[in-house]
Amino acid sequence: MYLSRLELSDFRSYPSLAVELPPGVSLFLGLNGRGKTNLVEAVGYLATLASHRTGTDAPLVRAGCDSALVRAVVDHDGRPVQVEVLITPGKANRARVNRGPVSRPREILGLVRTVLFAPEDIALIRGDPGERRRFLDELLVLRSPRMAGVRADYDRVLRQRNALLKSAGALRRTGRGDLATLDVWDAHLARTGAELLGARLELVADLAPLVAQSYGRLAGPDATGPARVAYRSSVARDLDPDQSREHLTGVLAEELCRRRREEVERGVSLVGPHRDDLTATLGEQPARGYASHGESWSFALALRLGSYELLRSSIGPGGGPILLLDDVFAELDSSRREALARVVRQAEQVLVTAAVSADVPEQLAGARFEVGAGTVSRQP
Amino acid sequence: MVQDLIDELGRLPGIGPKSAQRIAFHVLTADPADVRRLAHLLVEVKEKVRFCVECGNVAQAERCRICLDTRRDPTVLCVVEEPKDIVAVERSREFRGRYHVLGGAISPIDGIGPDDLRVKELMVRLTDDVVTEIILATDPNLEGEATATYLARLVKPMGLRVTRLASGLPVGGDLEYADEITLGRAFEGRRVLDV
Numbered sequence: 001m002y003l004s005r006l007e008l009s010d011f012r013s014y015p016s017l018a019v020e021l022p023p024g025v026s027l028f029l030g031l032n033g034r035g036k037t038n039l040v041e042a043v044g045y046l047a048t049l050a051s052h053r054t055g056t057d058a059p060l061v062r063a064g065c066d067s068a069l070v071r072a073v074v075d076h077d078g079r080p081v082q083v084e085v086l087i088t089p090g091k092a093n094r095a096r097v098n099r100g101p102v103s104r105p106r107e108i109l110g111l112v113r114t115v116l117f118a119p120e121d122i123a124l125i126r127g128d129p130g131e132r133r134r135f136l137d138e139l140l141v142l143r144s145p146r147m148a149g150v151r152a153d154y155d156r157v158l159r160q161r162n163a164l165l166k167s168a169g170a171l172r173r174t175g176r177g178d179l180a181t182l183d184v185w186d187a188h189l190a191r192t193g194a195e196l197l198g199a200r201l202e203l204v205a206d207l208a209p210l211v212a213q214s215y216g217r218l219a220g221p222d223a224t225g226p227a228r229v230a231y232r233s234s235v236a237r238d239l240d241p242d243q244s245r246e247h248l249t250g251v252l253a254e255e256l257c258r259r260r261r262e263e264v265e266r267g268v269s270l271v272g273p274h275r276d277d278l279t280a281t282l283g284e285q286p287a288r289g290y291a292s293h294g295e296s297w298s299f300a301l302a303l304r305l306g307s308y309e310l311l312r313s314s315i316g317p318g319g320g321p322i323l324l325l326d327d328v329f330a331e332l333d334s335s336r337r338e339a340l341a342r343v344v345r346q347a348e349q350v351l352v353t354a355a356v357s358a359d360v361p362e363q364l365a366g367a368r369f370e371v372g373a374g375t376v377s378r379q380p
Numbered sequence: 381m382v383q384d385l386i387d388e389l390g391r392l393p394g395i396g397p398k399s400a401q402r403i404a405f406h407v408l409t410a411d412p413a414d415v416r417r418l419a420h421l422l423v424e425v426k427e428k429v430r431f432c433v434e435c436g437n438v439a440q441a442e443r444c445r446i447c448l449d450t451r452r453d454p455t456v457l458c459v460v461e462e463p464k465d466i467v468a469v470e471r472s473r474e475f476r477g478r479y480h481v482l483g484g485a486i487s488p489i490d491g492i493g494p495d496d497l498r499v500k501e502l503m504v505r506l507t508d509d510v511v512t513e514i515i516l517a518t519d520p521n522l523e524g525e526a527t528a529t530y531l532a533r534l535v536k537p538m539g540l541r542v543t544r545l546a547s548g549l550p551v552g553g554d555l556e557y558a559d560e561i562t563l564g565r566a567f568e569g570r571r572v573l574d575v
């Protein structure tokens with residue numbers, strides 16, 4: 001798929017923008033603070049209904065305005081689909097497909113698929129486990145939109161269960177009645193948790209070889225490697241991705257039972273996929289704390305490129321995602337830059353931003369756009 | 381005084397400060413007869429409509445219309461969250477038994493546990509051995525499911541047939557929004573809960 005048109009109204013720094021985009025490589029050049037990241041952020045929002053750099057929607061709306069509109073025409077094998085979302089902070093988003101409203105914005109997930117790499121992604125290697133869980137879950141939803149529901153259910157069970165555990169004092173005082181409701185939440189946590197856990201295990205099994213391959217391509221044969229990722233569950237080691245959901249439910253239920261006292265004492269849920277991590281090792285050492293800046297950057301990039309390959313192969317020709325690369329070249333040495341250019345040149349569409357055009361290798365030929373204050377214009 | 385009205389309105393469910401303000405100013409400019417009729421109705425509803433002592437449904441007397449109807453099957457009990465769910469189930473015309481209204485669903489976030497619902501009343505109704513099946517028709521969302529699981533485990537030792545509406549209802553939704561046909565099918569295809 002590729003975006004043939006992007007329109008923004010009061011999104012970030014753009015009062016009103018309409019730009020036609022070609023398939024293949026598009027390069028967006030402009031000085032710092034001109035709105036390059038804002039562009040890729042908008043495209044990413046259509047794909048995930050969230051921003052990669054803010055958890056709340058308020059910053060997405062141009063200062064002084066009530067709502068922001070992101071609209072795009074996405075070409076699926078020659079079939080154009082218009083998708084749009086109206087973002088109004090404090091209210092539910094409203095989405096439309098081909099001008100017709102959809103009942104829930106979540107229904108547009110999957111129409112635009114993107115893989116975005118941004119400077120914030122360094123946190124995938126250096127940040128907390130929460131960053132890596134979010135990475136996995138976003139990828140899960142891109143691969144299978146149904147997972148958005150599982151994710152939401154799990155969060156809800158967790159919130160309900162934590163609320164119950166927090167009133168642990170009362171729980172002990174009143175005795176059986178409340179403990180019986182804890183049993184009920186345990187059952188729900190084990191069941192939804194197993195679905196999420198199972199899906200993540202399958203995902204990592206598919207992703208790991210692609211990440212290693214992408215890192216190898218970027219870094220070349222002489223660099224430290226390989227880059228390995230593995231899922232680390234907080235409940236059991238060496239969980240097999242082929243294990244049935246029933247089995248995983250049992251594993252979680254058992255662990256919940258074993259740690260019940262501790263959970264009641266501490267008043268939080270200690271068992272479940274919300275405590276898991278994705279480990280990253282480079283050669284023999286954990287990437288976190290050992291890898292150099294450029295290596296960490298390349299590893300994070302390899303996670304994104306691996307995701308891209310995964311989505312492309314799982315969805316089939318024509319449905320592959322759009323690649324968004326924000327400020328990726330500046331931090332890489334020249335051989336990695338060239339390797340990256342070779343890899344991304346094959347994408348059906350890739351939007352690349354850079355502040356300094358000299359950072360972008362020449363092989364990455366394509367359309368060039370100049371980003372000014374609130375404007376984007378194609379260069380001849 | 382206007383501020384008092386806004387504050388009062390803002391305490392109603394589903395009405396935020398902005399809506400409260402809008403309604404208050406609407407009242408100020410509305411026809412006095414319209415306002416009087418609304419005020420009268422509020423008082424009258426509160427005075428005349430009560431909750432059935434048996435099932436918790438809205439009633440005009442001590443017992444509701446359904447509990448008083450001798451043609452209804454006393455051996456099957458349908459457990460719902462709110463009186464409005466009874467309206468939805470009645471519309472489907474699939475169910476000829478009686479009801480029990482819980483008054484909500486278990487939700488620790490909102491501080492609602494079994495003791496805040498009409499669970500004890502349900503247990504009392506089950507002691508006289510007339511009821512042989514209870515249908516758990518709580519909402520098809522997480523809290524509704526959790527409440528159903530809780531109740532199923534609670535009544536299991538009594539040896540009743542405990543069923544749950546068949547799937548097919550819009551997940552995450554409210555029972556009252558399901559259309560008659562879907563709801564009718566869900567009743568017909570109800571399955572025995574195994575907990």
Ligand SMILES: Nc1ncnc2c1ncn2[C@@H]1O[C@H](COP(=O)(O)OP(=O)(O)OP(=O)(O)O)[C@@H](O)[C@H]1O
Nearest residue numbers: 012013032033034035036037038059061062063355
């Ligand atoms: N809600 C908003 N309303 C108005 N302007 C905003 C809003 N949010 C961000 N901006 C402006 O957008 C600009 C940042 O744009 P963006 O992050 O896209 O820059 P950039 O071109 O990627 O720069 P760099 O090269 O430094 O990464 C800033 O000048 C910021 O003030």
Ligand SMILES: [Mg+2]
Nearest residue numbers: 036037326327
């Ligand atoms: Mg930027």
Ligand SMILES: [Zn+2]
Nearest residue numbers: 432435444447
């Ligand atoms: Zn009654």
